Amino acid sequence: MAKFVTKCLFLLFALHFSASAQTSSRIVCDENCKTESGATAVKGDGFAVVSPVGRGTVQMIEMAPRLNSLDGKTIAIVGGSFMARITHPELKRLILKDYPTARIILLDEIGSAGVYPAPGVTRRSKDEFQQKLRSMGVNAVISGNCGCGLCTPKELGSCIAAEYIGIPAVAIAGPTFTEQVFYTSTNNGVPAPRVAEYPGAFASHTTDELLRNTREILYPQIVKALTMPIAAEELARSAKKESRRFA
Numbered sequence: 001m002a003k004f005v006t007k008c009l010f011l012l013f014a015l016h017f018s019a020s021a022q023t024s025s026r027i028v029c030d031e032n033c034k035t036e037s038g039a040t041a042v043k044g045d046g047f048a049v050v051s052p053v054g055r056g057t058v059q060m061i062e063m064a065p066r067l068n069s070l071d072g073k074t075i076a077i078v079g080g081s082f083m084a085r086i087t088h089p090e091l092k093r094l095i096l097k098d099y100p101t102a103r104i105i106l107l108d109e110i111g112s113a114g115v116y117p118a119p120g121v122t123r124r125s126k127d128e129f130q131q132k133l134r135s136m137g138v139n140a141v142i143s144g145n146c147g148c149g150l151c152t153p154k155e156l157g158s159c160i161a162a163e164y165i166g167i168p169a170v171a172i173a174g175p176t177f178t179e180q181v182f183y184t185s186t187n188n189g190v191p192a193p194r195v196a197e198y199p200g201a202f203a204s205h206t207t208d209e210l211l212r213n214t215r216e217i218l219y220p221q222i223v224k225a226l227t228m229p230i231a232a233e234e235l236a237r238s239a240k241k242e243s244r245r246f247a
Helices: 002-023 084-098 124-135 151-164 175-187 207-227 232-239
Strands: 074-078 103-106 140-146 169-173 195-197
Touching: 074 084, 074 151, 084 103, 084 140, 084 207, 124 151, 140 151, 140 175, 140 207, 151 169, 151 175, 169 175, 169 207, 175 195, 195 207
Parallel strands: 074 103, 074 140, 140 169, 169 195
Antiparallel strands: none
C-alpha cells in the first residue's frame, strides 16, 4: 500500500512539474540570484535547481607550436576503436611513403592514456602514457577512432595527455562526434583541439571504403593539423565554444 501511495504522489508531482514547466521560462541563476541567506531567489512561476557539484575552473594550457614537417619525427598512432585496425596501419603506410625518415609507433608499442582524469584525480594509465611519450621521443600523437559517446573520451584522452606535455596531437572522429572532441578537450584545458573528421560511420563502411577515405580525406587533414600553426581565430573560437573540424 505504501509503495502504491508513493508512486501516486510521484506521478502527481511529475504532472504538476510538467504543466508548470510548459508555462515557465527558463531562469539561469548566477551569484546575483541569491538572497542574503544564500538561498536561490526566483521570482514568478519558475523553478531553481542547485547543483550539488559546485563550480570548478580549468586553466587553459599554452599549446606547443605545431611541427614544421613530419620528416624525421616520431609519431605515435594510438587508439583501437572503430576500425582502427584498418585505418591506423594505412596512416602509417601513408606517412612513411611521404616522409621516409619518420618513425611510427603503434598502440601495441606505447599504449594509450585512456579517459583524461578530472582535476585532482590521478590516473596511472595517463601518467604512464606521458612517460612513454617522453622516453620514446614522440613528437606527435594521432588518436582514434572516435565513433561513439564512450569511445570518444577514451581515445581523446591520449591527445589531451600529449598536449599537456607539449606534444602536438590530432584526434580522428566521425562527424557526429567532432563537437564532443571539441568540448571534452576545452573542458580539460586544451584551448584549440584539432580533429580530422572521417566522412561517415566507421563501422558502416567496407574495408575498401575505409582505406580510400583514410587516404583521401583523413590523411591530408592529419598532416595539416600537425603542421599548420595554431591561429588566433582558433583560440577565439575556443573562447566562444564554437567547434569545427580542422580542414
